[in-house]
Amino acid sequence: MNSTPFELDTPHGQMKAQMLVGITQSERDLISERVKSGLAAAKARGKRLDCQPGQRPESDKLAPKVIKAVSEGRSFRWIARDLGFSKNTALDVIKRYRQAG
Numbered sequence: 001m002n003s004t005p006f007e008l009d010t011p012h013g014q015m016k017a018q019m020l021v022g023i024t025q026s027e028r029d030l031i032s033e034r035v036k037s038g039l040a041a042a043k044a045r046g047k048r049l050d051c052q053p054g055q056r057p058e059s060d061k062l063a064p065k066v067i068k069a070v071s072e073g074r075s076f077r078w079i080a081r082d083l084g085f086s087k088n089t090a091l092d093v094i095k096r097y098r099q100a101g
Contacts, residue, residue, distance in 0.1 A: 065079075067093070067094070076091050
């Protein structure tokens with residue numbers, strides 16, 4: 001039994017497939033256009049669209065654990081796996097700690 005709703009080896013089936021591809025491509029283009037329009041409108045209103053500096057509630061909350069684990073000689077990869085975030089986040093916590101102190 002064929003899993004597609006129509007036969008792709010017939011001319012009618014190929015036509016249906018091409019129509020579906022055209023519709024999905026058109027929908028993707030519309031979504032992209034709406035996203036770009038929304039981003040442009042937000043930028044025009046003065047919104048910053050990048051990551052805001054100083055907004056790190058999760059990593060700041062876990063910073064003492066990261067610092068303690070580094071002082072115990074743990075690797076950033078181990079710390080990240082243990083605490084549930086990326087090794088780069090653990091590295092950023094240590095960089096901020098060293099800059100502040």
